Amino acid sequence: MSTVTSTHYDELIELARPRLDDFQRMKAAGLVCKSGDFYPSVHYPPITMYPRCTEEELFRTYTLPRDGMFDVYIHLPFCHHHCIFCHYPVKLGPQLEEKERYLKALEKEMDLYMRRLGVSKIKPRSILVGGGTPTYLTIKQLEHFLKFFTSRMDMAGIKQFNYDVDPTTLVGPEGLDRLRLMRDYGVDRLTIGVQSLNDSILRKMNRDHNAATAIESIRNCQEFGYQVNIEFIFGYPSQTIKNWIDLMQKAVTLGVEEIQLYRLKVEAYGDYQGTIKKYKQIRPQDVPCPDDSLLMKQLAIIILNQNGYTENLRRVFSRQKKHFSVYAHNQCCNLQDEIGIGLTAFSSLRDRFGLNTQSFEEYYQAIDEDRLPLNRGLVRSQDEQTRWGIILPIKNRDIRKRLYQRVTGASLDKVFRTKIQNLKSFGLVEEDANSLGVTTLGAFFADEVAQQFQSARYMAYPQEAYENGPLNPFLNNDPDA
Numbered sequence: 001m002s003t004v005t006s007t008h009y010d011e012l013i014e015l016a017r018p019r020l021d022d023f024q025r026m027k028a029a030g031l032v033c034k035s036g037d038f039y040p041s042v043h044y045p046p047i048t049m050y051p052r053c054t055e056e057e058l059f060r061t062y063t064l065p066r067d068g069m070f071d072v073y074i075h076l077p078f079c080h081h082h083c084i085f086c087h088y089p090v091k092l093g094p095q096l097e098e099k100e101r102y103l104k105a106l107e108k109e110m111d112l113y114m115r116r117l118g119v120s121k122i123k124p125r126s127i128l129v130g131g132g133t134p135t136y137l138t139i140k141q142l143e144h145f146l147k148f149f150t151s152r153m154d155m156a157g158i159k160q161f162n163y164d165v166d167p168t169t170l171v172g173p174e175g176l177d178r179l180r181l182m183r184d185y186g187v188d189r190l191t192i193g194v195q196s197l198n199d200s201i202l203r204k205m206n207r208d209h210n211a212a213t214a215i216e217s218i219r220n221c222q223e224f225g226y227q228v229n230i231e232f233i234f235g236y237p238s239q240t241i242k243n244w245i246d247l248m249q250k251a252v253t254l255g256v257e258e259i260q261l262y263r264l265k266v267e268a269y270g271d272y273q274g275t276i277k278k279y280k281q282i283r284p285q286d287v288p289c290p291d292d293s294l295l296m297k298q299l300a301i302i303i304l305n306q307n308g309y310t311e312n313l314r315r316v317f318s319r320q321k322k323h324f325s326v327y328a329h330n331q332c333c334n335l336q337d338e339i340g341i342g343l344t345a346f347s348s349l350r351d352r353f354g355l356n357t358q359s360f361e362e363y364y365q366a367i368d369e370d371r372l373p374l375n376r377g378l379v380r381s382q383d384e385q386t387r388w389g390i391i392l393p394i395k396n397r398d399i400r401k402r403l404y405q406r407v408t409g410a411s412l413d414k415v416f417r418t419k420i421q422n423l424k425s426f427g428l429v430e431e432d433a434n435s436l437g438v439t440t441l442g443a444f445f446a447d448e449v450a451q452q453f454q455s456a457r458y459m460a461y462p463q464e465a466y467e468n469g470p471l472n473p474f475l476n477n478d479p480d481a
């Protein structure tokens with residue numbers, strides 16, 4: 001695959017290496033934990049830490065957004081086989097009857113949700129169909145799903161219809177039929193889980209595709225005119241600095257609109273622990289150390305930038321500003337209401353968050369009993385809302401002060417001033433009269449910058465996991481400090 005000369009490798013590594021000095025500096029200041037490990041800031045409070053909650057408790061005081069619109073997520077938890085790194089509960093293999101059962105339950109869940117909201121159709125701003133592998137359905141099942149799903153949507157105001165896909169279901173005659181069908185139903189953006197373009201690493205991930213299939217699937221999506229986002233994992237066992245450089249150099253030649261990067265997460269951040277933890281215990285020597293993982297991240301940023309891709313939403317690089325996930329942007333930067341349907345799906349509704357069960361049996365039982373399959377959630381307190389309003393937007397782009405005031409009732413000019421001042425003095429955030437956002441350095445450590453604003457009770461690591469420097473997340477942790 002490589003066209004990179006050894007001098008070119010060395011030059012790239014030299015360009016990237018200063019980030020490792022930043023990493024040491026951030027550890028000494030207490031921003032990053034001493035082990036160098038990380039915890040992704042995805043929701044606040046973090047997803048596994050929600051208490052039990054009933055549908056009645058969650059919706060009791062909820063009122064519809066003024067424009068009556070939502071971003072909509074729907075989850076299909078079926079895959080060919082289980083990837084070593086994956087922390088999602090999925091059912092494996094064809095499972096034709098199980099899929100029929102699940103689709104029937106999804107259809108009913110949509111009706112229960114609409115009844116709960118008191119609407120006859122859902123008005124989506126954007127849609128994301130995710131999984132699992134939501135394209136791992138027969139053509140007939142896929143069409144049935146798209147039909148019942150879109151018949152419950154008022155599509156007049158929709159800005160983007162996304163689908164998460166995997167390469168295998170998009171190649172060959174059936175793959176082309178799927179792509180045609182999804183296009184017919186209005187799908188216009190696809191996120192393809194490519195993960196690697198190195199066959200030996202793809203085998204180690206237990207992916208069911210090789211690099212050639214991934215590239216063929218990208219071409220097929222492009223021919224149908226989809227906006228294409230491809231995802232990669234770095235820090236994976238057997239990845240080396242050189243084979244990662246090769247991969248990124250190849251990725252930028254594929255002509256996709258967006259490239260998304262994930263650092264390998266070994267510990268689960270939901271209820272289900274993937275096989276990767278056991279793999280690391282058995283073969284720790286295969287797993288890149290934190291320094292190498294972060295060097296890979298900086299190398300990717302350099303190669304992407306050199307080829308015209310800049311970070312648009314966090315971790316997602318595009319050549320044009322208009323290419324991003326409207327779904328992610330609405331939820332994380334605009335803090336707009338979102339409905340989640342299906343196993344493990346979550347709903348983010350103004351000042352509250354509800355999480356569906358992760359157990360298939362509990363899911364079917366709730367639907368049979370005419371209940372939404374929600375089992376955890378929280379109506380946020382004022383303190384939690386004040387933190388949530390910072391954490392999501394600062395992790396993903398920036399915070400607009402007027403929006404912050406509207407969703408939290410508090411002024412960003414008056415909360416967390418000591419923390420914000422400290423972050424500024426380390427060059428991690430910048431602020432003007434209208435917004436607060438991360439700098440290039442802050443973007444590199446965006447999970448940790450966002451975690452500065454979590455309350456002590458929701459931190460992933462204890463206080464002593466961090467150096468006692470000015471950025472230890474447990475210090476100045478009160479919004480009034």
Ligand SMILES: C[S@@+](CC[C@H](N)C(=O)[O-])C[C@H]1O[C@@H](n2cnc3c(N)ncnc32)[C@H](O)[C@@H]1O
Nearest residue numbers: 085086131132133165166193231262263264265
């Ligand atoms: C919600 S997952 C679904 C992916 C999709 N089913 C697929 O495999 O193509 C979205 C992305 O998260 C990333 N991801 C999943 N598990 C991860 C882990 N343990 N560490 C880092 N990234 C992960 C992968 O890049 C994946 O494509």
Ligand code: SF4
Nearest residue numbers: 079082083086131132
């Ligand atoms: S990573 Fe994607 S394809 Fe692999 S098991 Fe998880 S959900 Fe399925």
